[in-house]
Amino acid sequence: MNKDVTFALSSAGVGESVARGQLDRGGVAMNNKPATFTLDGKTIPFSAGQTLIQAAMAAGVYIPHLCYNPEFKPHGSCKLCTVKADGRHTSSCTHQAQDGMVVESDTKEINDERRALLQMLFVEGNHFCPSCEKSGNCQLQATAYEIGMMSPHFDHFFPDRPLDASHPDYLLDFNRCILCSLCVRASRDVDGKNVFALSGRGIKSHLIVNAKSGRLADTGFSGEDKAAHVCPVGVILKKRVGFAVPIGSRSFDEQPISATPHPGPAAATLPPHPQGACPVGPRSNAATLPPHPTVKDV
Amino acid sequence: MNAETKKLRVATTSLAGCFGCHISFLDIDERLLDLVQLVEFDRSPLTDIKTCGPCDIGIIEGGLCNAENVHVLREFRANCKILIALGACAVNGGLPAQRNHLSLSAILEEVYHAQHGLVDGFIPNDPELPLPLDKVHPIHEVVKVDYFIPGCPPSADAIWKVLTDLLAGKEPELGHGLIHYD
Known part of the structure; x- marks a missing residue:
């Protein structure tokens, strides 16, 4: 009985599509x-x-x-x-x-699903377009415009992802990484350098830099690399050219992504931001303050 | 006033925002004259009315950075048939939410106590001051929001499009050029 069912399924479904695909649909x-x-x-x-x-x-x-x-x-x-x-x-x-x-x-059905995927990408990272030098040249943003994403819908993760500004010419802002692996593929397959990799699994997946220190400065990465020019979002950014083209005059300000057949990732970057923990002064009254409420406490 | 000419009642407020969205709203310029034929304002920085009464449309600029923001948002939600998130901060937390990866106590220390040039600084702790939330949240994480107008700020044309669509009884829609997150 089971054998018959299996045979019936395969002849009506998989078997048929393989046959059609290989013989007369290819x-x-x-x-x-x-x-x-x-x-x-x-x-x-x-x-x-x-x-x-x-x-x-x-x-x-x-x-x-x-x-x-x-x-x-x-x-x-x-x-x-x-x-x-x-x-x-x-x-x-x-x-x-x-x-x-x-x-x-x-179709409405598929675009609704695409919108949900985009919304999940937006809330999993930190995508603050007004302060992102890639804004207007960003494929994530432009695709969200195209699909009509009016809100992030879900609760935000607000993850903590420190920048890597160690390289003299390039900045890595991991807050915006969508794990597309284009930099991984470019560095491995074109540049032959293996500078980038995706590490971790599931929600812990993240982009890493292949150096003992984990810092871009300690790799062979250079602005000549293909990997420097493939990021569809604002992670891999050339320093000191961030607003050479002002917001409002950029690729997807001019025309929607659907009218841009091969959206080339235009390099646009900001100078690095100073990083580091805030120092705590010697005469703090912090210990005497009431605890800060979460939004659920109010 | 008969049913035909009854004006829609609109309330607006700025929570953890910079009032830039309100300024952009005023940038509809002479179209304001058309708008006031159709709507009247309840609580708003434009009227200085302090509490929100029953309204047709509530417009919220800014996210939630302190306890008072949450109370005001809930007051709006309870009184407004349609609630609109206006601008990046209301939509996703925006600039204020960029503190979310830091601990609030470290931020307060830095601002009021440890920063260069502060002498005997202390962190304000007056009971009249609303307590900051541990994290800044966009408003849809706390109440149901009916419509969103992204942008920092949204352009006057985007705001006008959403309002006129709503006043015409249509689902608001922002096409290319009007939908902007920056």
Whole structure:
């Protein structure tokens, strides 16, 4: 009985899609017409091996994404590029196009899910756009505009993530990291330096610098590196050019991200902020003060 | 006054904000004249009324940095049919929330006691002063908020769009150029 059920499932589902995918859906249809799929009703041509997002971008159709960058092997982690392909949720940056596939992307259902993902990214880090030199050039911000994210919705984590301003030319502000791994991929695969890595698991995942001290100054990182130019948010920032282009005149102030086919991360940075614990003076009356209430105590 | 001409009642306040959003609100300029045909103001820095009565729309600038902010926010929520978070600080805590990764006692020490040039400084502890919260919070973490207008400050056009959409009975929507977090 169990065997029969398994066989029935595989022949109706997985087996069928593998057969269709490998034999007659992989780029050229049987009748030698160029292979196509539909994206929100629009016919998109593709060549063998192309992913859904590659074919969509080539056709000038925007699918929201953050960890995907056409220059790099896909990572499939941010899930912003999720679409419904033949009724199933999948990352369009990793899913190969198949002939006749019906893909939905710009729908209320999927955009609502994308908005929730964006809101989680915003509350997990510290994203204070008014004081961020990347504002206006930031793909996270621009994608949130595109999806119409009016509020962060969830409770904020307000994590403590100290800056690394040790490098003479570059600043790392980990508060804004969305774990897209583009700097990891660029440093490893293009620069051959392995300066960055993602460490920890789950909510403890974080970006680390591959040096004994953990400081960027103690790595071979340089402004010439690919890794210096791929951050989609405001983590890896060139010093002393932060407001060379004023807020209000930046890429996504001029046009929405959906009209910017390959948003190039424009380097924009602030000088480093002084860090360090506040010194405690010798005659403090702190011990005599009442405890400070949390918002739940009021 | 008959039903057709009954004006909507609007209250506004600034909690842990800088009043920049109120200034931006006033930047709707001569459209204020159109607005006062449609609304009248309850509690607001513009009227100097101190407590909020029953209102149609409440507009909150700023987040929550002390106990009084929370009381005022709850007063607004209890009295306003529609509550709007106006500006970055109300929406996500904004600049004041950038103290959240530091301990409050360390901040008070630094500001009132240890900073260079302070002699015999002490941390204010008058019972009339509202106690600071241990962390700054955006307002949606404490009460239900119906609409959000992000921006630091939101542009006058963004504020005008949301208000006129609401007055027209539409769901407010900010397109490209009006939605800004900076």
